[in-house]
Amino acid sequence: MQICRGKETCKAGRILKMEKQSRANQILNLQKETYDILFIGGGSTGAGAAFDAAKRGYKTALIEKKDFASGTSSRSTKLIHGGVRYLAQFHFKLIHEALTERQRLLENAPHLVKPLKFVLPAYRFYERPYYGIGLTLYDILASKGKLPSHKTISKSEAIHEFAAIKKKGLFGGITYYDAQFNDARLNVLLARSAQKEGATVANRVELVSFIKENGKLKGANLKDLETGKTFPVYAKIIANTTGIWVDHVRKLDDPRTFNVLSPSQGIHLVFSKKKIPCESAMIIPKTKDGRVVFIIPWEDQVILGTTDTPVENPGDEPLPIGNEVQFLLDTGNDYLESKLTQKDIQSVFVGIRPLISPEGNQDTKNISREEVILVSNSGLVTMGGGKWSTYRKMSEDLVDKLIQVGNLESKKECSTKVYPFPGAAGYSETLYQEIEKTYKIDTAFAKRLQNYYGTEVFVILGKKPKLIGKGVPYFEEEVIFAVKEEFALGVTDVLARRLRILFVNLDLAEKMVRPIANILSKQLKWKEKTKQKEEATAIELIESLKKSYR
Structure with missing residues (x-):
């Protein structure tokens, strides 16, 4: 395996060279350039579409009011999947599209997207053949995917796959594969890639008016x-990719417009692997409210989620509500x-789904997760709905629509289907062994570094990194890399979205604030x-999260 160090050229012929991107220069560019496309909102949709547009050759700008992935895009269930539960809703087109995108990612x-084996337990004799029918269709919809097909397993095999599973009444189960990922880090990587392709990219920039x-x-x-x-910024076409804030932006454009958002929140609880020993994930196929719930190993911890609770006025830092x-x-x-008890919870995170329902449907469990594109009389193009698994296809569709509405000159075709992101060139799943040896650290530490940075890790850390x-x-x-290359401007940017500590262990996060x-x-x-304010803000957030489940 070839490892990229310093300015070495990797297998893909690309050079990994860290160059500090000046935020001041990006702000200056916003003021002096006229853009083809301005994207407002830097979550998965906005960052993904800005990357696509810039790669096609359009003069592109991307702004984000807070931090990239600070909203829903960092608070997902960490899955890139077709959505097994959508089989019952006959959303076959959405499933096939998501499974196709899964393979591309x-x-x-x-380094950021990994195959993940799931156990679907059977506690009734008829459940294995019943679930097997659905998963056979799931395998068919995956078409050219390279992950293994589903498999029927015995009780002992189910226990071997998921040691924490309840044994009483267990007949066995089925295993199948999907993928998991690091959502916030992929979001930041999209913003980095957009900038690399020539886009102007800046966070902590707010839309005031049109x-x-x-x-x-x-x-x-x-x-x-x-x-x-x-300051003013001029563009031929503007895209509203603000997630749960799409209606706010639409009303800045036209105060008379009606709301199309039906937001729903999903919470996730995080536990130690000692409490829930597992290597594979488990899907709970049906809950009291008709959803599925996942139990997933992630970041060397275990996530339990999620809920589906309609909310009227979501905030920037949502917390569990009611009996979630x-x-x-x-x-x-x-x-x-x-x-499990409340005392076992190590952290909690809450995401708000930006579900689009122009008809005003409040049954959020049944609102389609398919994308929606709206165009206002003034030419504002809004994208909502969708999910992380299909972000690339959503981005492609959005840019195609922007070209049409903005009457932009036809340039290159979309070319994001095959694109090795930074850290992917020369990557191998055994890279952690070289990291472990080079920096004399334990395996878990080395694997985290591998899964965060891929082959960029040696350039980032240098020869003698300091704990x-x-x-x-x-x-x-x-942390220095997060500032220089990943747009981090505050303590919570690093704790929550670059190092992910806030999402897995609040006690450790508190110790790392200072x-x-x-x-x-x-x-x-x-x-x-400023330093004291940043520390206080981070501590306040940590304390509010702790209080939400204790």
Whole structure:
């Protein structure tokens, strides 16, 4: 295996060279350029579409009010999947599309997207053949996918695959494959790739108002939230990719427009692997409210989720509501040998699904997850719905629509189907062995680095990386890289979306607030007041998350 170090050329012929991207230059570009397309909202859809547009050769700008993936795009169930539960709803086109995209992501970002074996348990004699029929169709819809087909397994095999499974009454089960991923890191990688392809990319930039001429959009007034400065940006076409805030942006364009969003929140609880020992994942096929629930190993911990609760006014940092926590504990305990309690929870994260329902349907479990594109009278193009698994196809469809609505000059065809993302060139699943040997760290630490950075890891860490703290399996160089190359501007950016600590262990996250703030303060030249504010904001968020389930 060839390892990329420094400026070495990898197998794909690309050179891994870290070059600091100046945010100040990006803001300056926004003020002086006229763009073909301006994307407002830097989640999976906005970042993915900006990457697609820039790669086609369009002059592209991408702005995000907070941090890339700060909303729904970092709070998924961490699955790239077709959606087994959609079989019962006959959403075969959506399933096939998602399974096709699953295979592309496994090949384009192998360090971030991994095959994952699932166990579907059977506690009634007829369940294995019944589920087998559906999973046979799932395999067929995967068509040219390279993951193994489903397999019927015995009780002993089910226990071997998922040690924590409840043994009483178990007949056996079925195994099948999907994929899991690191959502926030893929989102940031999309923003990086968009910038690499020539797009202007900046977070902490807010849309203030639209600029119109004869009733048609010609630009937007933006505010740099770092400096407080407001300035105009001009573009031939503007895309609204703001997720759960699409209606807010649509009303800035036309205050008379009706709402199309039917938001739904899903919570996830995180536990230690000691509490839920497993290597494979498990799918609970039906809950009391008609959903499926997943129990998934991730980041060396275990995730239990999710719920589907309609919400009217989602906030920036959503928390569990009602009996959501107890519902997941009860659901998990119906299928686990060792019972879970609130004391076992290490962290919680909540995502808001940006479901689009122009008819006003509030039964969020049954609203289609397919994409929706809306065009206003002024020319604002809004995309909503969809899911992470189909982000690339959604991006392609959105850019095609923007070209049409904006009457843009035809340039290159979409070329994102095959694109080795940074860290993918020369990648191997045994890369962690070289990382372990090079930096004299344990296997779990080395595997995390492999799965975060792929073959970029040696360039990022250098020869002698320094631990953030004693016994803490994170390096200072990772934080510096997050600032210089991954757009991180605050403590929670790093804790939540670059290193993912906030999502797996709140106690550890609390201990790391100050060390990370110290590194950021030096890199971003903060004043002491700014540093203290960042620390306080992170601690406040951690405490609110802890209180939400205790």
